[in-house]
Amino acid sequence: MIEVSFFKRDGRTVKVKCVGHSGLAQSGQDLLCAAVSTLIQTAYIALNDISSGLGYKRKDGFFEFDVPSGEAAHDADVIVRAMYLGLKDLQSGFPQNLKLEEA
Numbered sequence: 001m002i003e004v005s006f007f008k009r010d011g012r013t014v015k016v017k018c019v020g021h022s023g024l025a026q027s028g029q030d031l032l033c034a035a036v037s038t039l040i041q042t043a044y045i046a047l048n049d050i051s052s053g054l055g056y057k058r059k060d061g062f063f064e065f066d067v068p069s070g071e072a073a074h075d076a077d078v079i080v081r082a083m084y085l086g087l088k089d090l091q092s093g094f095p096q097n098l099k100l101e102e103a
Helices: 031-050 070-093
Strands: 002-009 012-020 056-059 062-066 098-102
Touching: 002 031, 002 070, 012 031, 012 070, 031 062, 031 070, 070 098
Parallel strands: 002 098
Antiparallel strands: 002 012, 012 062, 056 062
């Protein structure tokens, strides 16, 4: 199962953590893992573009990053919301393989 956690502070997401594999297919051939990875990594790239030097941790089956605040907060919130909506749509088709949670 892939678990994506949205860590909130004062009503806004400040960190995103993605852990696990969907188990639908072998590594490198799993379309759900590829879709989730694409959404997560694209959001990180966009967030880093508006606020360079974001903290992140990455290894096999794990990716965690901070969400910028301050001047970049509004744009960051829009990017995170778009990522969340994409993940929510994927979850509706694969509820046994993808879990979203707020922490």
